[in-house]
Amino acid sequence: MNAPLTLLDRLWSLHEVHQGEDGTSLLWVDRHLVHEGSHHAFAKLAERGLPVAEPGLTFAVVDHYAPTRRTGPMADPAIARMIDTLRGNATRHGLRLFDLEDPDQGIVHVVGPEQGLTLPGLLITCGDSHTSTHGAFGALAFGIGATEVAHVLATQTIWQRKPQALRITVDGDLPPGVSAKDIALNWIARLGADGAQGHAVEYAGSAVRNLSMEGRMTLCNLTIEGGGRMGMVAPDDTTFAYMRGRPHAPHGDDWQRVLDNWRNLASDADARFDRDVALSAEQIAPIVTWGTSPEQALPIDALVPDPEGLPPAKAQAARAALDYMGLVPGRPLAGTPVDQIFIGSCTNGRIEDLRAAAAVLAGRKARVPGLVSPGSARVKAQAEQEGLDRIFVEAGLEWVASGCSMCVGMNGDLVEAGKRCASSTNRNFRGRQGKGARTHLMSPAMVAAAAVTGTLSDVRPLLKGRAL
Ligand SMILES: CC(C)[C@H](C(=O)O)[C@@H](O)C(=O)O
Numbered sequence: 001m002n003a004p005l006t007l008l009d010r011l012w013s014l015h016e017v018h019q020g021e022d023g024t025s026l027l028w029v030d031r032h033l034v035h036e037g038s039h040h041a042f043a044k045l046a047e048r049g050l051p052v053a054e055p056g057l058t059f060a061v062v063d064h065y066a067p068t069r070r071t072g073p074m075a076d077p078a079i080a081r082m083i084d085t086l087r088g089n090a091t092r093h094g095l096r097l098f099d100l101e102d103p104d105q106g107i108v109h110v111v112g113p114e115q116g117l118t119l120p121g122l123l124i125t126c127g128d129s130h131t132s133t134h135g136a137f138g139a140l141a142f143g144i145g146a147t148e149v150a151h152v153l154a155t156q157t158i159w160q161r162k163p164q165a166l167r168i169t170v171d172g173d174l175p176p177g178v179s180a181k182d183i184a185l186n187w188i189a190r191l192g193a194d195g196a197q198g199h200a201v202e203y204a205g206s207a208v209r210n211l212s213m214e215g216r217m218t219l220c221n222l223t224i225e226g227g228g229r230m231g232m233v234a235p236d237d238t239t240f241a242y243m244r245g246r247p248h249a250p251h252g253d254d255w256q257r258v259l260d261n262w263r264n265l266a267s268d269a270d271a272r273f274d275r276d277v278a279l280s281a282e283q284i285a286p287i288v289t290w291g292t293s294p295e296q297a298l299p300i301d302a303l304v305p306d307p308e309g310l311p312p313a314k315a316q317a318a319r320a321a322l323d324y325m326g327l328v329p330g331r332p333l334a335g336t337p338v339d340q341i342f343i344g345s346c347t348n349g350r351i352e353d354l355r356a357a358a359a360v361l362a363g364r365k366a367r368v369p370g371l372v373s374p375g376s377a378r379v380k381a382q383a384e385q386e387g388l389d390r391i392f393v394e395a396g397l398e399w400v401a402s403g404c405s406m407c408v409g410m411n412g413d414l415v416e417a418g419k420r421c422a423s424s425t426n427r428n429f430r431g432r433q434g435k436g437a438r439t440h441l442m443s444p445a446m447v448a449a450a451a452v453t454g455t456l457s458d459v460r461p462l463l464k465g466r467a468l
């Protein structure tokens, strides 16, 4: 009898080319995604006169610096230069580039799955921490640093130490108004921002099986914010239905053949995980962050925490975070006025996220300004076909082109110092959305609720009587 295997074991052995004496593995990379930030790696390659080993497996995307207003010349020459550098490198090495005006452009972690570049069983790397997103398809996907990007470009392989396996099982039915974002922030709040350090997280349980691919991507995306190296969900019929017919997905006879292989990509029932965590979906409430780390999150009906009541190790960080965020301990989180909102990013900028926000905003006005940036040009087109753009615009929000935008502000979409932003993104670090900016992370529906009320608010009462 063979020892039972986890999904991680299976994916790892499918890609292991060689094992080093120190226990690290040399892994074959099936897809390598690059964005503007990969310029250091291309420069290293140029220094040594090396070609890209597998240009057909390397895909370049303009996202971090993509202006969200695409008309007229680019205002900032530094931004234009970053994009031009990527263009130059893509042309030099013969890479497929998803450029600004490409109908398939978007955030790298939205484009990969959408194009069928991300497939079950593949190993995917990108010089970007949220590469964990692609694990939602049962792929082995993780972010790598600049030196490693150069290594992958030159060899199409990567040295990695196999992580431990952590299974997070979420059983039960998610209540209305509660989404994958709430599951993720819930476990991160419980285990901590380094809670899953050194681990690959496999998400399991009925609540995960019932999530759409968009929801699973949100979960895997946020894995990194809980310290995990990668996130994954075993592929199933939901995965296959999403994948079918995508431009780079297998077609015809090939499709049938891969399906049989993909169905084996799961953990054995008796597989041993290094750690196991269980959550009950019914007990998860809409959650918002109050601090400057994703672990500093609480249900919307909670009070701003009092650092005095926290364990000493957390109290100091909480005090500093509350000071930065301008929040008073003991006051209700709900009702805190916000200055603006942002809906978008690789965490929650997909069609389903826009639908969830639009369901709250339809026929209502936003009390604060805000930006809605779809995760890709395809998501934008789909949303416009469904009339979601009109709902956002009629509410008073700005509907702009796709890119990382206000998630990180590299393209110039910034939150001003001292301003409070309700955001569907994944990082609330100091200055993340701009120097001195105050970020509250939450689901797209909760961001919409903040827009409608002008404060941090529970979305659930706003959903009463609405078709979801
Ligand atoms: C700029 C980029 C390398 C970075 C990342 O690695 O994640 C960014 O995408 C982020 O979300 O902070």
Ligand code: SF4
Pocket (backbone or CB within 6 Å): 063, 064, 107, 109, 128, 130, 345, 346, 347, 403, 404, 407, 408, 425, 426
């Ligand atoms: S949308 Fe935000 S989190 Fe995602 S890749 Fe861009 S900057 Fe990083």
